[in-house]
Amino acid sequence: MSALPAFPPLRRLADSSWSDAGLAIVVAAAQLSPLLFRHSDSGRPWHWWGYIAAVGASLPLAARRRAPIAVLLLCVAFSMLYDLTDPVAPQPLWYAVLIALYGVASSCPPRVRLPVFLGMCAGGLATVGSLDTATRGVVLYVAAYALGRASAGSRAQAAVLAERAVRLESERRAAEERAAERERARIARDMHDVLAHSISLMVVQAEAGPVVLDMAPARAAAAFDAIAGTGRDALDQLRRMLAVLRDEEGTRAPQPTVHDLPELTRKVARAGVEVRCTTEGEPRPLPADCGVAAYRIVQEALTNVVKHARADRAEVRLRWRDNDLEILVADNGRGAGTNLPSGGNGLIGIRERAAACGGTATAGPRADRLPGFEVRARLPVAAPEIGVAS
Numbered sequence: 001m002s003a004l005p006a007f008p009p010l011r012r013l014a015d016s017s018w019s020d021a022g023l024a025i026v027v028a029a030a031q032l033s034p035l036l037f038r039h040s041d042s043g044r045p046w047h048w049w050g051y052i053a054a055v056g057a058s059l060p061l062a063a064r065r066r067a068p069i070a071v072l073l074l075c076v077a078f079s080m081l082y083d084l085t086d087p088v089a090p091q092p093l094w095y096a097v098l099i100a101l102y103g104v105a106s107s108c109p110p111r112v113r114l115p116v117f118l119g120m121c122a123g124g125l126a127t128v129g130s131l132d133t134a135t136r137g138v139v140l141y142v143a144a145y146a147l148g149r150a151s152a153g154s155r156a157q158a159a160v161l162a163e164r165a166v167r168l169e170s171e172r173r174a175a176e177e178r179a180a181e182r183e184r185a186r187i188a189r190d191m192h193d194v195l196a197h198s199i200s201l202m203v204v205q206a207e208a209g210p211v212v213l214d215m216a217p218a219r220a221a222a223a224f225d226a227i228a229g230t231g232r233d234a235l236d237q238l239r240r241m242l243a244v245l246r247d248e249e250g251t252r253a254p255q256p257t258v259h260d261l262p263e264l265t266r267k268v269a270r271a272g273v274e275v276r277c278t279t280e281g282e283p284r285p286l287p288a289d290c291g292v293a294a295y296r297i298v299q300e301a302l303t304n305v306v307k308h309a310r311a312d313r314a315e316v317r318l319r320w321r322d323n324d325l326e327i328l329v330a331d332n333g334r335g336a337g338t339n340l341p342s343g344g345n346g347l348i349g350i351r352e353r354a355a356a357c358g359g360t361a362t363a364g365p366r367a368d369r370l371p372g373f374e375v376r377a378r379l380p381v382a383a384p385e386i387g388v389a390s
Contacts, residue, residue, distance in 0.1 A: 021062040027095045028058035053082035057096040064103040069112065072100040076120075094137070098144040105148025106155075117145050189296070189349050191238070198234030200307045201271040202227050226270040233267070257291035258283075258318065258325075261298055265316060268302045273331075274313045275302065281320030290379045293353040294318075294327060297361065300350050301329035301375040309333025309373055324359070325381050330366055330374035350375060 031054040057078035060071040075096040101120060104113050121138050206227055256264075265275040286294065298316055305314045311333030319326040347363050354361035359379035366374045 020064055023099070024059050024061040027061055027099065028055050030095055031055075031058055053078045057082065061096060061099055064100060065107065068100070068103040068107050069116065072097070072104050072116065075100040076123075094140060098140055101141060101144045102148040102151075105145040106152040107148075113145075113148075117141065185352070189353065195234065195238075198230050200303050201230045201267060202234075204271045204306055230267060230270075255288075255292045256295045258286065258294045258298075260295060261316065261318075264295070264299055264302065268306060268314070271306050273302075273306055273311060275316060276313070277316040277318075279318045279320070283318075283320055284381050286325065286379070286381055287357065289357045290325070290359070290381070293357050293359070294325060294377075294379055296353055297327055297350050297375070297377050298329055300347075304347075304373075304375075305329070305331045305333065311372065320381070323380065324378045327377040327379070328374060330372055332370065332372045334371065347375075350377065354379060 032051065057075045060074040064071045079097055097120075101117070104116055108116070120141050261277060265277050268275050302314060302316070305311050309331045311331035314329065314331040317326075317328040317330075319328070350363065351361045354377045357379060359377060361375065361377040363375045364373070366372045367376075
């Protein structure tokens with residue numbers, strides 16, 4: 001049968017049973033050897049039950065892992081029978097008893113193994129006639145017990161290490177899954193930002209195309225050029241993103257940051273929304289993730305202006321403060337439009353991007369009570385360097 005490989009514990013049990021059976025045979029041969037040598041030396045045959053006792057004290061070792069106490073009792077009983085066959089036995093049957101005691105010490109709980117061990121020592125001192133033999137027996141019992149406890153300690157330590165390895169492997173896999181989930185979320189946000197922004201601009205420009213063609217034919221070509229340019233930009237960004245997923249090093253490009261906001265506002269202006277961009281304070285370097293988040297937050301907010309606000313003007317304000325960058329995107333719109341569908345993920349994505357780099361984001365009616373909607377975000381920046389006079 002080939003079932004054992006599918007069940008490692010059964011396989012280990014089968015392997016240990018075979019090894020214990022082999023050990024029992026070896027011990028039986030070792031314990032029979034004095035009887036055979038005495039028969040050949042003296043010419044007087046050994047009592048037949050002596051052979052039975054030597055074999056009987058050895059064969060139970062084949063089950064020493066499954067029933068250590070019963071095996072020890074059998075080994076002791078047959079050893080005592082062996083001693084009764086002749087008051088001057090060639091040598092006591094140490095091997096089987098010591099191995100059985102080793103098994104008890106290595107596998108039984110303290111409430112079982114300690115009384116058994118003490119009883120073995122007391123019995124050895126009380127029943128063996130020769131003090132030298134009794135002392136030697138007690139020393140051997142102590143050694144067997146100590147080796148059994150050392151073996152149990154090694155197995156326990158190995159089990160702890162194995163459990164720790166399993167736990168660490170599980171934690172590593174969980175960390176990899178979390179990292180993969182974060183990466184999928186990041187890619188989804190990037191694709192949403194690129195597609196939602198570009199397609200929104202293209203739809204608005206395409207809807208305005210027939211009107212421009214009728215009212216100002218000279219501007220129609222510029223409108224269609226803007227549609228084509230927006231589409232090309234979207235395709236370029238998607239190609240770069242897919243190249244990163246395919247790990248094509250040669251086609252990668254830097255992610256946009258706040259330095260690319262002027263180009264973004266020009267694209268939105270071509271869709272019919274005038275954007276005014278202002279900066280307050282001294283710009284400072286942003287962490288890489290915060291720089292990308294700042295751009296994407298402004299991009300998503302302007303996309304919402306184009307898609308839903310029915311606005312013709314918008315304001316982007318960057319305020320550099322001591323410990324953070326405050327971003328404000330406000331419009332003069334009249335409320336949510338209905339001409340473009342939305343999955344409702346834009347504002348959620350803005351909050352997630354801000355939170356991912358340790359910032360915050362809010363959205364709602366304008367704080368200055370003017371008509372329109374605003375998005376505010378705060379992202380952490382490096383503290384400004386302060387000179388110290390010497």
